[in-house]
Amino acid sequence: MVEVNLWSGLRALADGKDKVEIEATTVGEVLSGLVKAHPGLQDAIDAGVSVAVDGRVIASSLTEPVAPDSEVFLMQRLKGG
């Protein structure tokens, strides 16, 4: 299981939780697992998110690996100038 940290604003969409445990080995599985566990997160994830895995911000690639002991944070997707 991977512990996924949500930003505080998502708590209301995840039954008040700011950490969710998901069975996942990739970033894509993290995101699909989050929606399966908390369907209210679908819109936020569809709007665009990045996933920080062990400090590395993954903006797009769903195939990036995630280990059970990885530090995983959901973040809003970067748009730069």
Next chain:
Amino acid sequence: MALDNTKSTGFTHVGTTPDRPDGVDKVTGRARFGADITAPGMLHAAIVRSPHAHARIKRIDTSKAEALAGVKGVVTRADFATGLTGENWNILENVMAGDTALYDGHAVAAVAATSSLIARDAAKLVVVEYEPLPHVTDVDKAMAADAPVIREGAADTSVPKGLHPNVVRYHESGHGDVEAGFAEADLVVEDHFKTEATHQGYIEPHACLGTLGGDGKGELWCCTQGHWNVQKICAALLGLETANLRVTASEIGGGFGGKTAVFIEPVALALARKTNKPVKLVMPRADVFKATGPTASTSMDIKIGMKKDGTITAAQGTFRLQGGAFPGAPCEFTAMCAFAPYALKNVRQVGYDVMSNRPKQAAYRAPGSPMAAFAVESVIDELCNRLDLDPIETRLKNASKKGTKASFGPTFDRIGLVETLEAAKAHPHYCAPLKPGQGRGISCGFWFNHGGETAVSLALSEDGTAQLAVGTPDIGGSRASMALMAAEELGIPYENIRVTIADTATLGYNEVSHGSRVTYASGLATIQAARDAVKKLCGRAAAKWGIPEDAVKWENGCAVPSGPNAGDFDPLPIAEITKRMGATGGPIVGHFEATPEGAGVSFATHIVDAEVDPETGKTSVVRYTVVQDAGKAIHPTYVEGQFQGGAAQGIGWALNEEYIYGEDGRLQNALFLDYRIPVASDLPMIDTVIVEVPNPGHPYGVRGVGETSICPPLAAIANAVSAAAGVRLRQLPMSPPRILEALEQQRNG
């Protein structure tokens, strides 16, 4: 793709500063910018824009315009796709109003004619009947209970119940217990700050030329930071198949984030489709101000607690961003960047994205971060002043480093903030004496940087030279950096590599040139494509020598046998291989297509000396030093240019630039005459120090540099001006009237 320790030192080409490959084109006028493109029989377009801040469009009568000699077509919203949703709908609504004009300058119709003069005259003949509606342009007023609603139902699911419908997105993050942290502090400072919207100020206005036939196939030339994005959006807004629209990026006369968006391109294509002629559309400067994408304006509350020894015990920020009449103001990045330079046990940040009757904001170098730094670093400066602490030592005491849990959550890998602070402390500027009336300001700044979808192709020519096709428009010297990296890998001269910005039909999808991603991501892709080509070159040499491919290595532009059993062969230069490539297996091309995900975050520290004239309120920046972590500077003078450019734009933002709206909700200063960007005589020599703490996610250690340089200036200048004036400045720009007002308030207690 991780840092390649075998390649991260001892470079031959990387780190040198050859002439820019586009230099001759730029100084001789050969370079073709957006407005330089022409086509036989082309028409010229003009856009009809709303004179109201907010109004219902009751009727549009185009008959008089269409009757004018030379007019070939008029389009309105009815000429675009229907049924769009989400961001595509937002973009279309911004490109061409539907039933409501949402801001002064909002497009409501467009005309194509045989000359630009006729098109402009015809635009005046389009009759639009408006019903004016209440408007709001200030962020705090737009959140108030009695504010007119810009659009019901625009808020997403992140917004807590009970907020005004103009609040359309909400962000909250942090960790620890801020109240407990404030209780531990010896001093808590809480303050309110505001910044006005500014424009990127690119000198080249938006311009494009489009063709679109009845068969749904078209071509578009435009100045943009991302032509694949233009292709995708235009296809959606016009109901086209994406591959049937080929988009070519022109040279670009500045973008800074403002050309990541689409404004006029779908309009030119719609007119082209209607008239069956090529249509050219060039924005007048006033339209650029009124109807492209300035920054968000902000209203911010910051509270920071500190112990007497300088330890920050807690930090809290509320960031309200006005992003125009559509969702999208970067409230989350403002919040996440705000406290990122500091290792904090207790931190909380909240962001609000607020709609108002202004143009849809667009990115501007590190969107949101400069405003956040202005507010946060001003409070840290105030704490240092009141506790009699050295500003750099205090920042060093609290600085984020590898292993720090960032204020926005994740743990930082190797970062270079401490190194920038140490370099700033050691710089002669920091201890230089100040003259009476002068003040010194310090600030740190942070930006994430980005990777993104990237595809490049490197084709070798028969003479051993190379043609590198990349898909990221060159907005800051990237062609030189790409050529240097390719030269490094291929072992051939920099001058033997020609870098071209390919069109959308040539490469796979390339994300926009944004997020300081080009030298990182296209650079990484270039290195990989060159290594792919080298592998093929080695294969041809192996076949010639009759030895295994893995018994050949590449050195100094030649294939050489590798290892004691490979045999004894003379080095085979690249040109010897390529001149026979047609007969030995065909063309040699290296490719790389991927989404690099190792962009390293970046920090900077700026030192500013400012002098304030108490009689006029005029500020002069008398000395400026930028210290920034570049990871690895591929072309150091271009890196310095990015540092200096960020500082120069920051000086304008801090001291003079602002969107000024009248009570009628109309923009009052839509010309450079009234919207004052800094010119050379306003600027001191901007000194630079390049710090190189390698990014673990790039083979050479590159970090993006284009955006971080604009994060600290607003705060560093505000701290310098506040020290010089003897009064804290909390609102940008610090124009002479605002400084005089602050001085007057101070005199009156």
